[in-house]
Amino acid sequence: MTKNLRMIDLFAGCGGMTVGFAGEGFRSVLAVEWDKAAAATYAANFGEKHVIAGDIASVPDEAIPETDIIIGGPPCQGFSNLGLKDIKDPRNQLWREFMRFVEHSRPKVFVIENVDRFAKSPEFAMLLAEADHGALAEYELQHAVLNAADYGVAQRRKRTIVIGSRIGRIDLPAPTHAKDAGENSDLLPWRTVKDVIGTLPPHPESTDLPNSRFAFFGEEMPGVFRGLDLHIRRTPTSKSLDRYSFVPPGGGRFDLPDELLPNCWARKPTGTTDVMGRLRWDMPSVTIRTEFFKPEKGQYLHPQWEAGEWVEAYGKHRSDPVRSVDRVISHYEASLIQDFPADYRWVGTKIQIARQIGNAVPSGLARAIARQIKPHLVSQAVERAERELAFA
Numbered sequence: 001m002t003k004n005l006r007m008i009d010l011f012a013g014c015g016g017m018t019v020g021f022a023g024e025g026f027r028s029v030l031a032v033e034w035d036k037a038a039a040a041t042y043a044a045n046f047g048e049k050h051v052i053a054g055d056i057a058s059v060p061d062e063a064i065p066e067t068d069i070i071i072g073g074p075p076c077q078g079f080s081n082l083g084l085k086d087i088k089d090p091r092n093q094l095w096r097e098f099m100r101f102v103e104h105s106r107p108k109v110f111v112i113e114n115v116d117r118f119a120k121s122p123e124f125a126m127l128l129a130e131a132d133h134g135a136l137a138e139y140e141l142q143h144a145v146l147n148a149a150d151y152g153v154a155q156r157r158k159r160t161i162v163i164g165s166r167i168g169r170i171d172l173p174a175p176t177h178a179k180d181a182g183e184n185s186d187l188l189p190w191r192t193v194k195d196v197i198g199t200l201p202p203h204p205e206s207t208d209l210p211n212s213r214f215a216f217f218g219e220e221m222p223g224v225f226r227g228l229d230l231h232i233r234r235t236p237t238s239k240s241l242d243r244y245s246f247v248p249p250g251g252g253r254f255d256l257p258d259e260l261l262p263n264c265w266a267r268k269p270t271g272t273t274d275v276m277g278r279l280r281w282d283m284p285s286v287t288i289r290t291e292f293f294k295p296e297k298g299q300y301l302h303p304q305w306e307a308g309e310w311v312e313a314y315g316k317h318r319s320d321p322v323r324s325v326d327r328v329i330s331h332y333e334a335s336l337i338q339d340f341p342a343d344y345r346w347v348g349t350k351i352q353i354a355r356q357i358g359n360a361v362p363s364g365l366a367r368a369i370a371r372q373i374k375p376h377l378v379s380q381a382v383e384r385a386e387r388e389l390a391f392a
């Protein structure tokens with residue numbers, strides 16, 4: 001019965017959300033994504049025929065099929081209290097598009113994912129107004145901020161999830177994992193960085209993706225890459241390497257000796273604590289963003305670090321070069337922390353693939369949502385089948 005659960009994925013990216021829903025038996029019948037490389041990654045994993053690699057606004061009403069569920073995260077423009085409450089405001093275009101799909105497809109359920117502050121945005125106020133007396137009046141909305149780590153993903157990533165249902169209230173899924181899940185807890189302990197990247201080769205050989213190309217949507221693109229193809233390293237300067245060596249697991253720019261601080265940070269003694277940070281083996285990672293390959297953007301240094309030489313002039317240990325891994329995480333490691341399957345196929349340049357990875361919804365979180373919604377849709381489908389049989 002679940003094989004018949006049809007879904008549309010809007011703003012589909014490279015397919016993180018679809019991975020989770022497909023894992024619960026949902027079948028994507030339409031995906032819309034305007035970034036060609038991201039759409040190609042989606043197509044490489046789920047088939048090209050049902051993917052529209054274009055602007056959502058260019059999809060005609062007639063091309064919108066009936067489905068059980070629409071999933072997607074329309075980008076959110078801003079968080080000021082001013083403006084945007086007007087549905088006709090041109091900046092609300094993407095939200096209007098999402099609602100146009102809901103009106104034409106009439107799914108039983110829709111799911112919106114967005115940034116954690118989403119509930120404070122004018123777009124959210126607009127969504128509530130539409131559910132109250134507008135285009136979404138049939139739907140009952142539930143929403144909450146969920147942390148992917150609480151659903152078995154080795155990453156602390158908070159997202160607002162909205163479930164809209166016209167087949168009765170559907171609550172957000174309860175956590176399955178917890179930071180302090182003791183022996184008597186029903187919950188499992190948070191999964192850690194070690195659980196997902198602990199066995200990979202510590203020193204990737206290549207600095208580049210393999211030299212291959214494949215045609216999607218009539219256009220040749222770099223790819224298709226999978227697995228260790230993405231396990232690539234960078235070539236940092238000796239100054240950068242020097243900096244990395246002083247950052248222990250869980251540490252960041254405040255561990256750098258003053259002499260090694262870049263000027264911009266030296267002038268800014270507070271704030272942005274996790275830049276030039278190092279992951280910890282025994283914890284879920286911080287949020288993987290689109291520029292995870294730049295250590296200056298967050299806590300993205302490889303977690304393997306053991307204290308080595310004591311540097312008297314700085315009053316600090318630098319890393320032991322043999323027992324430490326002084327590099328940023330590879331694309332492959334980032335994709336696993338983002339909960340993509342180990343053999344997921346990827347299309348695009350290094351920067352495009354990093355953007356796809358960083359933008360995605362971790363599949364474990366999406367799957368928990370799918371698992372919560374599925375019984376509601378299946379019972380509806382069973383009732384419908386029984387009705388049809390009775391009339392046959």
Ligand SMILES: C[S@@+](CC[C@H](N)C(=O)[O-])C[C@H]1O[C@@H](n2cnc3c(N)ncnc32)[C@H](O)[C@@H]1O
Nearest residue numbers: 011012013014015016017033034055056360361
């Ligand atoms: C947060 S990402 C989606 C992530 C995706 N749900 C996943 O789990 O992998 C939002 C996506 O919306 C796409 N997008 C933005 N504006 C669009 C438009 N007008 N038409 C189609 N796609 C659009 C962006 O290219 C981006 O990939």
